[in-house]
Amino acid sequence: MPKAYWITTYRSISDAEKVAAYAKLAGPALSAAGGTFLARGLPSYAFESGRMERTTLIEFDSVDAALAAHETPAYQEALRALGDGADRDLRIIEAAS
Template identity: 45%
Template sequence: MPKAYWTCAYRLVPDHRQREVYSELATAAVKAGGGRFLVRGGRMRANEDAVVERTVIVEFDSYDQAIAAYDSELYAKALAALPPGTLRDHRIVEALE
């Protein structure tokens, strides 16, 4: 069974202190859902038409596990803590076998 990944690029974060509240709640939800952070900010180089944005990548053992973690009550609480006006691109993708 192929692994799956959450990918998230933050386009706009109006309140970085409030994002930290989200981050703490999201970390607990990801770990409870069996996810492992592979990328969480850090150095990056944007190529071609890309722009430099905070990027997060989380690995799950399966697509169903990734979906269940996103749909969980714990992650819903984290999402509710995102600062108003936050713009981000969040995707759940299944890996190749």
């Protein structure tokens, strides 16, 4: 079964304190669910329609594992902490074989 990648890009951040509260909870929740953080932070460059906002890339053993991580109580708590603090785009994609 191919690995999967959870990619989150932030379109905008309206409340940095809420994003910090989210990150404090989400990191451990996603790691506990089997995620490995490969990259997180501001882009070095952005092209075409890209934005210079926070991006996160997390590897999971499978799409099912990434979906299961999203639904854990610990990650759902992180989402509640984030609330309306950011406009984000979260995608889960399967690795190329």
